[in-house]
Amino acid sequence: MSVNTTSPIAHGLEQIRQRIDGDFLAKTAEFTQQVTWWQWTITAIVLCLTYDQVMYQVRKGPIAGPAFKIWPIIGPFLESLDPKFEEYVAKWDSGALSCVSIFHKFVVIASSRDLARKILSSPKYVRPCVVDAAYKILRPTNWVFLDGKAHSDYRRSLNGLFVTKALEIYIKVQEKYMDIYLDRFVNYDGPREFFPEFRELLCALSLRTFCGDYILEEQIAEIADNYYRITAALELVNFPIIIPFTKTWYGKKLAHDTMKIFEKCAEMSKKHINENDGAPACVLDEWIFLMKQAKAHKLGDSEVTEEEQKLLVREFSNKEISEAIFTFLFASQDASSSLACWLFQIVADRPDIAEKVRAEQLAVRNNDPSVPLTLGLIDKMNYTRNVVKEVLRYRPPVLMVPYLVKQPFPITNDYTIPKGTMVVPTLYPALHDPEVYEEPDSVIPERWDTATTEMENRNWLVFGTGPHKCLGKNYVVMMFTSMLGKYLMNADLVHHKTELSEKIKVFATIFPKDDLIMEWHRRDPLA
Numbered sequence: 275m276s277v278n279t280t281s282p283i284a285h286g287l288e289q290i291r292q293r294i295d296g297d298f299l300a301k302t303a304e305f306t307q308q309v310t311w312w313q314w315t316i317t318a319i320v321l322c323l324t325y326d327q328v329m330y331q332v333r334k335g336p337i338a339g340p341a342f343k344i345w346p347i348i349g350p351f352l353e354s355l356d357p358k359f360e361e362y363v364a365k366w367d368s369g370a371l372s373c374v375s376i377f378h379k380f381v382v383i384a385s386s387r388d389l390a391r392k393i394l395s396s397p398k399y400v401r402p403c404v405v406d407a408a409y410k411i412l413r414p415t416n417w418v419f420l421d422g423k424a425h426s427d428y429r430r431s432l433n434g435l436f437v438t439k440a441l442e443i444y445i446k447v448q449e450k451y452m453d454i455y456l457d458r459f460v461n462y463d464g465p466r467e468f469f470p471e472f473r474e475l476l477c478a479l480s481l482r483t484f485c486g487d488y489i490l491e492e493q494i495a496e497i498a499d500n501y502y503r504i505t506a507a508l509e510l511v512n513f514p515i516i517i518p519f520t521k522t523w524y525g526k527k528l529a530h531d532t533m534k535i536f537e538k539c540a541e542m543s544k545k546h547i548n549e550n551d552g553a554p555a556c557v558l559d560e561w562i563f564l565m566k567q568a569k570a571h572k573l574g575d576s577e578v579t580e581e582e583q584k585l586l587v588r589e590f591s592n593k594e595i596s597e598a599i600f601t602f603l604f605a606s607q608d609a610s611s612s613l614a615c616w617l618f619q620i621v622a623d624r625p626d627i628a629e630k631v632r633a634e635q636l637a638v639r640n641n642d643p644s645v646p647l648t649l650g651l652i653d654k655m656n657y658t659r660n661v662v663k664e665v666l667r668y669r670p671p672v673l674m675v676p677y678l679v680k681q682p683f684p685i686t687n688d689y690t691i692p693k694g695t696m697v698v699p700t701l702y703p704a705l706h707d708p709e710v711y712e713e714p715d716s717v718i719p720e721r722w723d724t725a726t727t728e729m730e731n732r733n734w735l736v737f738g739t740g741p742h743k744c745l746g747k748n749y750v751v752m753m754f755t756s757m758l759g760k761y762l763m764n765a766d767l768v769h770h771k772t773e774l775s776e777k778i779k780v781f782a783t784i785f786p787k788d789d790l791i792m793e794w795h796r797r798d799p800l801a
């Protein structure tokens with residue numbers, strides 16, 4: 275027999291509770307039967323939207339940015355498909371740190387010089403992010419995505435390809451192709467858009483520098499054509515998955531085909547250097563030659579410098595070499611084409627600059643225009659080099675460099691960038707800082723005659739800074755100085771100005787909005 279030990283009060287309370295529970299369950303069941311599927315759907319959507327807005331507010335903290343996401347979830351995704359320079363400027367002007375949120379991605383933009391430098395020099399907190407599609411297009415195994423020591427070790431083995439000694443080797447092939455394209459430009463009938471012309475010229479110059487004669491004329495033409503679609507696939511924000519026959523799908527396929535071509539070139543170069551004991555004539559040759567030298571040194575066969583020895587981190591496969599060469603093309607193609615457009619537009623519009631460049635070109639050659647290019651000769655072209663530096667400052671091809679935050683990053687005293695954020699240091703504002711560059715919106719090559727450390731180093735962020743700073747910096751300045759000198763000496767450039775000539779079009783880098791309409795006429799260098 276069981277004994278009921280519960281007091282009458284407790285018993286009464288228990289009965290009330292059971293009645294309430296029963297009522298509640300019954301009411302809940304009744305409610306769920308009445309709620310239709312679309313009411314559930316709306317509830318789920320409202321919860322998602324609220325979560326999206328709340329997370330945006332939490333991540334945004336005190337920095338500049340819209341008070342809430344005007345377009346829920348997608349944010350300014352549609353605007354990012356057609357980026358406008360003026361919108362970027364407005365964003366930079368809105369605060370040293372500002373933000374947007376697109377789909378799941380929270381993006382912080384740093385527009386002051388010091389914050390940009392801090393981000394670029396903080397590998398503990400950030401690593402390059404490029405754009406989402408880049409991992410798929412450049413392949414996840416690509417060296418540019420390496421981080422920390424793995425990156426610096428790999429990069430050490432590439433540095434040797436762009437030191438002075440190596441650059442000297444590439445000048446011959448570059449001059450040959452500069453001449454070929456000069457002939458082509460001066461033989462065109464009437465004005466035409468030079469944006470596509472410069473893209474092709476730069477693609478040919480890069481590919482000949484990287485792959486020498488291993489690459490065929492028709493392969494260069496194919497890559498130059500395809501490259502446009504690869505760039506188009508690398509927008510700042512892409513749809514998260516690759517859908518067949520879309521821009522990203524074509525980009526990935528064409529990048530793969532291009533790397534296959536480079537793989538074959540690497541194979542030929544290995545044969546030339548290792549089996550036939552050939553002399554290096556291009557970047558591929560130089561890389562393989564340096565590996566060979568360093569290996570021989572390891573085996574005690576030959577005298578090589580300590581730098582060369584460092585190159586043999588290990589043997590690089592043809593696939594790895596092809597991926598690295600692709601990154602050189604990827605890094606150089608758009609930025610160099612952008613520089614070519616602004617540089618030749620500006621010197622065509624500024625006869626005072628063109629005249630000084632021409633005078634210097636004859637002076638360094640002792641009035642003999644046929645003197646071939648050498649590193650020593652290019653070194654003497656101070657004014658011409660200053661024009662290149664000034665145009666890079668005035669119209670920096672790379673406006674911003676996206677990085678990914680690896681761990682919470684205390685960027686200022688009152689703001690920590692959350693992990694997983696895309697953080698974008700911008701380079702343009704530092705290059706147009708009126709406190710460092712007087713009249714920042716004018717092209718004044720002479721300012722470089724008396725450049726301060728701030729002008730030369732702290733603010734001149736054209737090629738970035740920190741562990742990922744541009745590998746091609748010296749190469750770019752050298753090649754453009756020699757090309758500008760040669761072309762101005764041998765051609766008169768006529769720019770057909772339109773009201774869009776000074777307007778900036780953003781297509782990965784920046785270009786004149788009218789695609790630069792010019793005509794070139796052969797000129798007597800001694801005239």
Ligand code: HEM
Pocket residue numbers: 394402418429601602603605606609610613670671672675735736737738739740741742743744745746747749750
């Ligand atoms: C006008 C032409 C160019 C400009 C304005 C430019 C600018 C830049 C900038 C801003 C970066 C990012 C730096 C950073 O994250 O701090 C970069 C990286 C890089 N650039 Fe350039 N670049 C140019 C041409 C070239 C050329 C011709 C090459 C190769 C031959 C090249 C190779 C690279 C590579 C490999 C990186 C990534 C380095 C790394 O992650 O370690 N660039 N460049």
